Amino acid sequence: MNQIPMTVAGAEALRAELKRLKSEERPKIIQAIADAREHGDLKENAEYHAAREQQSFCEGRIQEIEAKLSNAQIIDVSKLPETGRVIFGATVTAYNTKTDEEVTYKIVGDDEADIKQNLISVNSPLARAFIGKSVDDVAIVGTPSGDVEYEIVSVAHR
Known part of the structure; x- marks a missing residue:
């Protein structure tokens, strides 16, 4: 894959976002899914579907950031x-x-x-x-x- 040029500040910002997503957002979403499951029927549970959608978005963003950082050419x-x-x-x-x-x-x-x-x-x-x-x-x-x-x-x- 092609190298992506990035400044040092840009790479640091992506690393900070990645850390926040993994350490803060991911656990919150997992807890929201667990709470929604306790409400019973998952077919008509809007909270559960919203939490799953949020999880999908979060995981996709994590993968995107990891891919960008792995292909980054950091230029100082x-x-x-x-x-x-x-x-x-x-x-x-x-x-x-x-x-x-x-x-x-x-x-x-x-x-x-x-x-x-x-x-x-x-x-x-x-x-x-x-x-x-x-x-x-x-x-x-x-x-x-x-x-x-x-x-x-x-x-x-x-």
Whole structure:
């Protein structure tokens, strides 16, 4: 299977979620199933069916996280030499020539992406346009409303 690029923070967040699911959620669900079974007839027991559905979701998420972590290529960008080039994990400040705004994004793995926190996926069109560029280079991003030019202002490895 393909390696999944992930930052150290993203891997830690997945490990924390996995630990929470296994140590807290799983026992709660098992107890809910046991309590629902005590109510008798399982065919018409909504609590039992809801708990089983919750168990299915929880187990599926555990398997998904374990698979992602086993295929993760964890990249600690702070340990890489700063070359001024945009790479995975770098924090990029760019100037949008169309709107005269400066924006700052950190390029992260797919699971870590959150535009509200300025974390963009390495597979997003914006990140793909930035990757490999250096300070003062222009990155052109194709959007539905036309091409947008960004001038790379700074690149940091944090």
